[in-house]
Amino acid sequence: MENKEDIKNLLTFWKDRNEKEFSWVKQVISIISIILGLIISLKSKSSKDFIEYTFFIIAISTNGLCVLSGLIFLYSETDTTHSLIKKLTEHIESPLNSGKQMLIQVAPKKIYTFLRICFFALLFLSILSLIAFGAYSNLPDIL
Numbered sequence: 001m002e003n004k005e006d007i008k009n010l011l012t013f014w015k016d017r018n019e020k021e022f023s024w025v026k027q028v029i030s031i032i033s034i035i036l037g038l039i040i041s042l043k044s045k046s047s048k049d050f051i052e053y054t055f056f057i058i059a060i061s062t063n064g065l066c067v068l069s070g071l072i073f074l075y076s077e078t079d080t081t082h083s084l085i086k087k088l089t090e091h092i093e094s095p096l097n098s099g100k101q102m103l104i105q106v107a108p109k110k111i112y113t114f115l116r117i118c119f120f121a122l123l124f125l126s127i128l129s130l131i132a133f134g135a136y137s138n139l140p141d142i143l
Contacts, residue, residue, distance in 0.1 A: 022077055025119065029070040032126060036063040039130070048137075055133035062129045066122035069115045076112035 039059060047053035084106040 018077065022074060025070050025074060028123065029067055029074075032063055032066050032070075032123070035130065036060065036067065039063075039133075052133070052137050055129065055136050059126070059129040059133040062122055062126040066119060066126045069118040069122055073112055073115040073119050076108050076115070079112070080106055080108045 039056075043056065047056060084104065087106055088104050
């Protein structure tokens with residue numbers, strides 16, 4: 001990429017994509033946290049059997065892990081910015097690079113990519129576990 005305008009557009013697109021994704025993840029984490037608090041606080045009676053108890057524990061666990069993985073994933077933005085600043089500082093301080101223009105890039109650490117995938121998988125599992133818990137706990141006693 002030799003054209004400065006192309007590089008500028010690329011950086012703008014990356015920044016815009018990251019901002020939208022992180023904003024969406026923040027909103028989802030808020031919703032999942034509220035749901036987690038509600039299912040814990042509104043569960044007033046003990047479980048009618050072991051299956052309901054298992055669904056309850058799975059719902060709480062997947063929601064909690066979803067929030068945790070999402071929060072750590074959101075930290076990737078800060079960590080990547082820190083790494084970029086560090087790399088840019090090294091470039092500026094190096095006598096070999098004086099006067100040269102370079103595109104300095106920093107890829108997020110692999111753990112953040114893994115946590116991003118975990119967040120989306122746990123989000124899906126959280127929704128399924130909440131549906132399963134809600135459906136089973138509201139089954140009428142036929143017998």
